[in-house]
Amino acid sequence: MDLFGRVLMIQTTVLDIVIIVAYFVGILAFGAYFMRYTKTTRDFFFGGQRFSWWLIGMSSVATTIGSYSFIKYAAAGYRYGFSSSMTYLNDWIILPFFVFGWLPIIYFKRIISIPEYFEKRFDRKSRIAALGIMLIYMLGYVGINFYTLGVALQPLLGINLYYIVIFVAVISAIYMHAGGQTSVIMTDLLQGFLLIICGFTLFYLGINHLGGFEKFLDGLPLTHKLPLANFNHPPKFNFAGIFWQDGVVNTVGFYFINQGVLMRFMSAKSHRESYKALFFVLLVLMPVAAIAAANAGWLGKAMVFYGMLPENTDPQHIFVAVTNLVTKPGLFGLILAALSAALMSTIDTLITAISALFVNDIWRPFVVKDREDRYYLKVAKWSALAISAIGVCLVPIFAAEQSIYVAHGKFIATVIPSLVVVILLSVFWKRFTPAAAFWTLVIGFIATAVVSYFPQAVQPIAHGVSPEGDYKYMRALFGLIVSLFLAVGITCFTKPKEDIDGLVIDSFYKAKEYFKGGKPNEVPGKTAKVIGQLKDITGVIVSHKILETMKANVGDLIYVTDARWYFGGLHSFHSKICGTHQHDDHIIYFNNENFENANIKENQKLKIEKVL
Amino acid sequence: MEYWISYLYLFIVGGIIFTIPFIIAFKKKSISLKNPYDRWLVFAVLAVMILYAVIQGVWTYLVVY
Structure with missing residues (x-):
């Protein structure tokens, strides 16, 4: 075992293990308690649309900060400095699309799932194509979250990564099975507080360990102190690539396509409460989350500079290394529990969301139609268990990549650009036709996936990024451009759908009328x-x-x-x-x-x- | 200047993307500044962007100079 591994094994005490286990048991009991609030599928998926903005906002942060966030952003913070936080601070680019178009339309039209919107806005073919891409996107997210937690806990617990993953999957699946979205929101609220408190405690302890804030800053090179990355190099972390892959494609993916996030905002008591929750997230919680998730990497860089950590410390393990160095037994266990909290709160949202897709877009319309709500509630609960199992099975795919940041970015840039284009045009362009939507989804997806085998095709739009990294991020821009050309081109030669009242920005008022059942x-x-x-x-x-x-x-x-x-x-x-x-x-x-x-x-x- | 390229790209290209839904929403009359709630919403969205522009601008300035 290397030096890093030995340090960790020495510092992991029985008290830490007891705290982690107690935490898991506590969350299980807390989540299961909310079973009493789940009587219908509406309760299971949307928590009865009753919650306040602060509860939605706080629990959304727990969803936003996945376990991969602590590992991925701490590693990026260690390698590249404060600019690792830019992915948390660029959601404003897409904000007006969400606020003026997508959120009010799906809220007022009571859209249960995104593929359902596609069927109403276009046709059944588009619904199925969108469903396929969404399932790949969300199941992939589940897999990468499970994998990251395994990466974090394996060197500490010294047991097989898959045993850790299976244990966490079972705990999450049990309380989701019991309480659905209400359990998810309430446990995420608790976990949101925990992971932010622990993230900042770690930052405070790290600064003290270094001897003060000024010493911390002095230990970082100038490029590590800038808020934004270098424009086009290095290939694995550059501004232009991250702007298109994360700022545009992933942000739309997160707010528009991630059924879990959408269900969270749909759980608000009113559309106005959803807006408040969104502003709370963007203005307050995202910057806070960026610091909580990445600070271990920044501290680690300064600690290496002062010789407190070995220079060859693996960036993927910097979070655990810094935590181990600055905390005492007990607190170390609590911070690891926060890491687990981050995983469980993201994974439970995703699994409930995929369960919603499965019931509302596969089971109810295609397999068993017209049964009572109680039956579909049962299917939803059992499907949550099955999806957890599939997520565990996907772990080896992500384990094949060396960097979690690159694995995640590459996955996003490859899978969703065509869906991003279709979803934005469907809301903001009334003329956009069903044929164009379907073929953009299919050809756009294939083109973006195939280009990973022909990366030179991305070169003309690569913003000077070196081909060394196979344009893993810039392929997102390639996918956007190809999809946009297809969407506009095919729309020019095909016929739009007529009956789309309340589904596009042009007929916004109709959506409100539909929601209320009368004049708003x-x-x-x-x-x-x-x-x-x-x-x-x-x-x-x-x-x-x-x-x-x-x-x-x-x-x-x-x-x-x-x-x-x-x-x-x-x-x-x-x-x-x-x-x-x-x-x-x-x-x-x-x-x-x-x-x-x-x-x-x-x-x-x-x-x-x-x-x- | 090399430290400012990313910042300028973010707020020029990002700003153009950010502005598109405003133009469409006003053109299609789905929002109106006469409605007090829409007014609040428009200013809140703009405030988020301006706040980030100021914070990241000041941050870059302090690091570089």
Whole structure:
């Protein structure tokens, strides 16, 4: 065993192992507790669309920071410095596409899955083509997450990588099987806090170990301090390649195509709450996450400069090496638990998402049609277990690459450019035709995959990047250009679909009408504090004063929640105002079904607000 | 100057990509500055981009000079 390995084995104590095991058991119990909130497939996949922005945002960060993030970004931070964080800080490029087009359309049209959108917007052929690419993309993500955790924990635990992967897969699958999206959101919330706290604790301890922030900065070369990478070299980490592969293709992949992320934003109590969650993620949590995930690499570089770590330390192991050096037994175990948290929170989201695709896009439309919801809920739960097993089987494919950063980037750049082009055009270009969508998906995907065997084809658009790295990142731009030409070219000679109301930006208002089932009311109103009482009615009855406070009318869609903010909407329901009363202004009436679904009690303090 | 090429590329090429949905959304009237909520949304989206441009610009300046 090498020096690095010996150091790790010496420092891994029984206390660390106990903390890691206790953490896994705790998460399992916590996730399984939320089984009570899952009664329908809507609950299983979307958590009942009831949560507050801060809960969605915080849990999204746990999803964003995968286990691969700690290993991948710490390794990149060690090799290239602060610019390793740029992949977390470039999501703004795509933000308006998401905010003004994609999110409101899928939210208002109640799109359950992305392939479903493709069928409504185009045809069944396009749905199947999109489904195929999405499954490759998301199952690949599951595989790379499992593999990374194995890479991190194997030298510490000294057991076979596949045993670690299988153990984690079983834990994740059990609580997902029990509680679906609600369990995922609640455990991700907990894990989001844990991994950010641990990431910053590690940073603080590392700075102290080095002797202060100034000494830390002095230990880094100038190029390591810049926020952005060098424009076109080295081939394995350059700005131009990462701009197109990560900033454009992967960001669209993450926000538009990653069914798990989409389901998270769909779980918000309203579209406005989704926007708030998104801004919270981009402005606050992404920069925080970038520091939490990559700081071990930055610290490691400075530690090597001061001779605290050997110069030949493997970048893939820098996270564990730095953690091991600056923490004490117990805390070391906790930080490793945070690493596991990062994996589980990403993997559970992905598996629930693939389960949604399987049920809604394969099982329900093609295999067993028109059964009761309870049946599909059962299929969803069992499919989550099967998908975990497939993810484990994919681990050897990623294990064949030497760098996780390159493996991940290459995978993204190869698989999704055609889907990115089709999805953006489908929302923002009404004329875009079903034939163009289908052939762009198919030919664009094949062209991007085949170019990995003929990398010289990328050279004319390579921005001066050396061919040494086979243009692993720049092939994303190649895929975008080829797909865009196909999409525009074929659209010019084919016929667009006519009945697409509410599915493109041109008919935005229709989507809102569809969501509400009537004319939307967008007059800004206020939230009111109320007391809930039971009555045998359909909908909710409020006083005139409450109606005025919310600037609402009879027939408007409203949201009622437990007044205690820290539940984040867990105890809540949506309904419509069906009438007004003349009694106490603060009383609202609704039926027993709402009470039971929302897990609230009679005469409980509640908040009510208008949605639309 | 070599330290600024990536920054300029990010905010010029990225800025063009960022602007496209604004133009389409206003042209198709899916958002309107007369609607208070849309107004908030437009300014919030712009604020995110400007904030990143300022932070990364100042950061690069402090490192280089």
